[in-house]
Amino acid sequence: MRYLVRDKIFAVGDDYWIDDERGRHAFLVDGKALRLRDTLELKDPAGRVLVTLRQKLFSMRDAMTIERGEEALAVVRRKRLSLLRNHFRVILADGTELDVSGKILDREFAVEYEGELLADISRRWLTVRDTYAVDVVREDADAALLIAVAVCVIRMAERERG
Template sequence: MKLLMKQRVFSWTDTYDVYDEAGNKKYFVKAELFRLGHQIHVFDVSGNEIGMIKQRLFTLLPSFDIVIGGREFGNIQKEFTFFKPRYEIDYNGWRCEGDFLAWDYDVYAGCSSVVHISKELFHWGDTYTINILNSEDEIPALMLVIAIDAANCTQGK
């Protein structure tokens, strides 16, 4: 299964539309404006909230809690490195490997790939392709990709 996440250009808030492979809008992602720390909400096309990402405050490096269906689901934290970003994922034994700055990375559960994320070239605004191998991992994988994007943006500010 493939999702396309399109970040809007020149937006006052961070908003994303997420589409399925056929180009149908599947999710809408919106960050809260004027809030201490990032809080990002993910909605289905009917407007129902399916998940939320909350930034942990007072941490040395960006750390985000992922909430799905009202329950704490996991956490992602940026690790200290000198050259390439690296993330620690506290969910189901998942781990990330690849080039996060170039948006070309994979998430693994043990030795098996769960999701591959890549940046599409030649698009207006940033467009990311999220290839998910198991449909049961769709929501967790999407939430993880959004949290990594937030961690990269937070660190740059």
Template structure:
């Protein structure tokens, strides 16, 4: 009998009234899982994705000054420090935001559910949904509910920290100053 795999849920909460973009990520049980820190007063966006012990796992960096946003996700782990894991590029569109994501895990696309980009699905190039993201409408702070679709096959199970970093890079492209 195959074991039942449930989807993983996370809540990304942005701190308000801060100079930098600091985010806290909790799991569905309310346990702190990750912290994302940025340096205040910098012209470019550089964020560090850390585990609960403060160990850097990933870096999210904006690539220079472009008309359309471009981000890189780099490894911050010893042994493969600064290895590029993903490149995120905003595509030119008139009414909706559109992005191309190239990564070591494959290509990803965003499928928007609404005109205001408050909810979207992250899909792989085969159209399989990897994660569903919903931004709470009437919250004082920026709060995202993220559901990562888990798989029975360990080889296709996505790295949750990586998926969350992708979502944060997209958040920065849409909402960060």
């Protein structure tokens, strides 16, 4: 399933919809203003919170957590000792690791598990300006988690760029 994300709306406090490939609202990204740390909620169309994205406080390296309910689901960090500047690691609560690599700031990257493609993030098929697609490849994949990973990685790369 392919989801379309508008790119110019990544300010804290901004809310925006992520649409599916048929143009229907699939997820609402609810930016929480006036918080001590960068916080976003990914909600379904009915308004139920699916995951919460938070900037990790007091971390030696920049990191964001993805939470489901009150429990940490994943931590996203830039990969250490990588020759590629655009390489992130996602560590799930059960210890599973996902690799994120590619041209993050150009919105051309992939999320993989042990070499298997889970999601492809790209602008290359779109003519709509300032929009990129998150193409969730596996039917059994957690789309909300993969979209949250894409949002976290882009936010962290943009913050690092300055």
